[in-house]
Every structure is written in structure tokens, then in C-alpha cells.
Amino acid sequence: MTPDKLIIEFDRALRTVFASARSVRPVPGDTQPEAGLDADQRRHVVGLMRVNHCGEICAQALYQGQALTSRDPAVREALRGAADEETEHLAWTERRIAELGGRKSLLNPLWYAGSLTLGLVAGALGDKWNLGFLAETERQVEAHLDGHLLSLPEGDLRSRAIVDQMRLDEIQHAETAVRYGAAELPGAAKAAMKLMAKVMTGTAYRL
Numbered sequence: 001m002t003p004d005k006l007i008i009e010f011d012r013a014l015r016t017v018f019a020s021a022r023s024v025r026p027v028p029g030d031t032q033p034e035a036g037l038d039a040d041q042r043r044h045v046v047g048l049m050r051v052n053h054c055g056e057i058c059a060q061a062l063y064q065g066q067a068l069t070s071r072d073p074a075v076r077e078a079l080r081g082a083a084d085e086e087t088e089h090l091a092w093t094e095r096r097i098a099e100l101g102g103r104k105s106l107l108n109p110l111w112y113a114g115s116l117t118l119g120l121v122a123g124a125l126g127d128k129w130n131l132g133f134l135a136e137t138e139r140q141v142e143a144h145l146d147g148h149l150l151s152l153p154e155g156d157l158r159s160r161a162i163v164d165q166m167r168l169d170e171i172q173h174a175e176t177a178v179r180y181g182a183a184e185l186p187g188a189a190k191a192a193m194k195l196m197a198k199v200m201t202g203t204a205y206r207l
Contacts, residue, residue, distance in 0.1 A: 016057060016060045016061070016087075016090070016112065017057065017108050017109050017112050020091070020094060021087050021088070021090035021091035021094060022087075022091055023087075023088040023091035023092060024088065025088055027091075027092050027095060027162070028092065028161035028162045028164070028165040029157055029158040029159070029160065029161025029162055030158075032157035032158045032161060033157070034099070034158065035153060035155040035156040035157065035158070035159075036155070037100075037153060037155075037156060041153050041156075042100055042101070044151075044153075045100060045152060045153065045156055045159055046097060046100045046101070046102030047102075047205040047206065048148050048151065048152065048159075048163075048205070049093050049096045049097050049100070049102070049159060049162075050093075050097060050102060050103075050104060050105055050204055050205065051148075051200075051201045051204045051205050052089070052093045052145075052148070052162075052163065052166065053090065053093035053094055053097060053104055053105065054104075054105045054107075054108060054111055054200065054201075054204035055141060055144070055200075055201075055204075056086050056087075056089045056090040056093060057090070057105075057108050057111055057112050057115075058111050058112070058114075058115040058200065059082075059083070059086040059089075059115075059137075059141075060083055060086055060087065060090070060112070060115075061111075061112045061113070061114075061115035061116040061119060062115045062116070062118060062119040062122070062133075062134075062137065063079045063080070063082055063083040063086065063119065063134075064083065064116060064119060065115070065116045065117065065118065065119020065120040065121075065122070065123060066079050066119040066120075066122055066123040066130050066133070066134065067079040067080055067083070067119075067123070068119075068120060068123060069119075069120050069122075069123025069124045069130070070123050070127055070130055071126070071127055072127045072180075074180065075127050075130065075131065075180055078176055078177070078180055079134070081176075082134070082173045082176065085169050085173070089166050089169070092162045092165075092166070093162065096158065096159055096162055099158070105203075105204045105207060106207050107203065107204065107207055111200060111204075118133075122134075127180075127181070128181050128182065128183040129183050129185075131177040131178075131180050131181060131182035131183070132177070132182040132183035132184060132185045133185065133189075134173070134174075134177040134182065135174045135177035135178055135182040136185050136189075136190055136193060137193065138170045138171070138173045138174035138177070139174050140190075140193060140194060140197060141170045142167055142170045142171055142174070144197065144201070145163050145164075145166055145167040145170065146167065148163050149163055149164065149167070
């Protein structure tokens with residue numbers, strides 16, 4: 001990697017972890033009224049949105065690592081496109097956390113570093129496995145967001161709109177990976193990914 005490219009990637013990492021993300025698309029649910037949440041509900045929604053924000057931090061790092069080690073320019077472009085949409089998810093969840101008076105995960109730098117490493121490894125295995133890792137990640141995120149839609153208060157239309165649009169985007173990312181030739185990951189790999197996700201979500205909900 002050239003020094004210029006190294007600087008660009010380092011800047012990307014710093015912006016993802018420490019800067020406020022920006023969204024090109026309108027924020028889903030922006031026109032909906034604020035729900036009258038009690039203290040426990042508000043705390044729960046903040047925890048869920050913090051988990052989602054943390055997940056998007058991880059997604060940015062994964063895509064960055066995968067794009068850096070991908071051999072196919074078309075695959076790299078697809079990964080960058082997905083990363084752009086994940087940046088919007090970052091902006092939406094960050095804004096919602098702030099609206100509810102919460103804070104982002106204290107461990108975001110750690111999650112980013114770990115996910116970047118996984119992305120580099122996935123990309124080094126070859127593009128079909130790289131894309132397979134992407135597809136499986138998005139499927140697991142989709143299931144995770146389905147659970148959040150069941151858990152969010154019915155009246156919190158602002159949060160629900162954000163999660164619902166994120167879910168639709170993740171489905172599209174998985175379909176894109178399949179179109180580009182994603183391989184089906186072994187069951188053991190899927191189970192390991194679920195275990196890591198469980199640790200991350202359980203920790204980020206509180207920290």
C-alpha cells in the first residue's frame with residue numbers, strides 16, 4: 001500500500017470512529033412526532049440504537065478491510081457502495097441516540113480494530129469467500145434488526161423507521177454479494193460469527 005493510500009485509509013478510520021457521520025438521504029422517520037417514552041423505555045431504545053450504531057462502526061471496518069484485500073475491482077466498488085450506505089446508517093443512529101439523550105458505545109475503537117482485522121482476513125481468502133462473509137454478515141444483521149423491530153416500543157415511530165430502512169438496505173447488500181458470486185460459508189463459520197455478534201451486542205447495549 002502506498003503512503004498516500006495508507007493516509008486515506010487511516011483518515012477514513014478516524015472519521016468513522018470519532019467524527020459525526022453525514023447522511024445524503026433524508027433521515028427515516030424524521031417527520032414523525034417524538035414518542036412519549038418513559039425512563040425505562042427511553043433507556044431501552046438508547047441501548048438498541050447504540051447497538052445498531054456500533055454495528056455500523058463494525059460494518060465500516062469490515063468493508064474497509066475487505067475492499068483493501070479484494071482482487072476484483074468490481075467487488076471493491078460494490079464494497080465501497082455498501083460502505084457509503086452504512087455511513088448513512090451511522091448518521092441516522094447517531095442522531096437518534098442524541099435525540100434520546102444517550103451516548104455512543106465507549107468501545108467503538110476496539111470494535112473497529114477487530115472488525116477491520118476480520119475484513120482483511122476475509123478479503124485475503126479470495127473474493128468468493130470475501131463476498132460470502134459479506135452476505136452472511138448482512139443476513140445476520142437483518143435477523144438482528146428484525147428482533148429490534150419486535151422489541152422497540154410500538155409508539156416510537158422515529159426509531160422504528162430508521163431500523164426498518166436499515167433492514168431493507170442490509171437485504172440489498174446481501175443480494176448484491178450473491179450476484180457477484182458469494183460462496184456459502186461453512187456452518188462453523190456462521191456459528192462463530194453469531195457468537196461474536198452476541199458478545200458485541202450484549203456489551204454495546206450497556207457500554
